[in-house]
């Protein structure tokens with residue numbers, strides 16, 4: 001029995017989500033191998049070999065894998081899938097794009113978004129926006145799994161000494177082609193990797209106010225900026241800042257929610273944060289039910305004061 005983790009990487013480095021996925025794979029009980037499917041990805045392969053607990057890294061290098069096209073990555077996984085009892089992807093946009101293709105081709109049920117490994121065939125996953133935890137047992141020969149990274153600690157990025165093998169890269173499927181990529185460049189930490197997140201809600205009232213009030217606090221704390229869906233839908237904050245059931249799932253050390261009511265769909269994305277601070281002028285706001293520290297106050301007064309005090 002061994003598990004294959006599909007690395008999230010940029011061809012040179014391995015992204016943190018891979019480390020949490022390795023921890024989940026180790027909990028399945030067997031050896032853990034990592035597939036780095038990329039182009040000129042030897043450096044990412046070397047980085048993966050350092051991850052504690054990993055015994056083998058397979059680097060598949062091909063121009064067809066340069067842009068992470070899901071059809072090609074899925075074909076690469078399927079080329080070696082027969083050797084594994086478990087195939088685990090981080091539950092990221094990339095992982096969620098490839099895993100269902102692999103599960104369908106293997107004719108197995110995908111086990112999505114697991115937060116705990118009970119045993120090699122039994123897993124926990126949140127349902128109903130995190131209000132219930134389902135325990136799922138799979139009798140499929142191969143378990144194709146996506147891993148909610150906030151459910152597992154990150155494996156140590158160094159200290160391992162896995163062997164590195166190369167695998168023949170797959171040919172281009174021809175089913176999709178890379179056209180272009182628009183990447184938001186930000187000095188701030190990426191939301192899912194940020195240790196501190198400062199999040200604003202509908203109460204901010206405009207994009208200008210959102211920047212004026214929330215950005216200085218984020219700057220002071222070197223925090224990622226998040227938002228509720230209401231703030232995103234109103235155009236106060238970009239889409240990729242949305243935290244929640246239909247946004248990003250985060251679990252930073254500190255989550256500060258200002259002017260966010262705490263609807264269950266928002267809580268589903270942040271309630272596993274280690275320390276939650278809520279600022280809301282309504283003392284009945286549901287956000288206070290999950291907050292470790294609550295401040296009943298007008299955020300337009302409280303947040304600038306906080307910035308001044310820091």
Ligand SMILES: Cc1cc2nc3c(=O)[nH]c(=O)nc-3n(C[C@H](O)[C@H](O)[C@H](O)COP(=O)(O)OP(=O)(O)OC[C@H]3O[C@@H](n4cnc5c(N)ncnc54)[C@H](O)[C@@H]3O)c2cc1C
Pocket residue numbers: 200201202203227228229230231242243244245246247248258259260261262263264265266269279280281282285297298299300
């Ligand atoms: C299928 C589905 C998926 C969803 N997914 C998500 C999701 O991923 N993420 C998400 O966030 N939501 C999601 N929602 C929306 C969710 O239900 C709420 O509508 C949304 O979270 C509300 O955002 P909000 O708290 O910013 O706004 P509101 O609910 O309007 O709350 C604003 C809060 O600000 C407070 N306030 C107002 N003025 C001030 C002030 N001056 N100072 C301090 N406090 C003030 C108010 O007391 C209030 O509590 C989803 C909904 C559905 C149906």
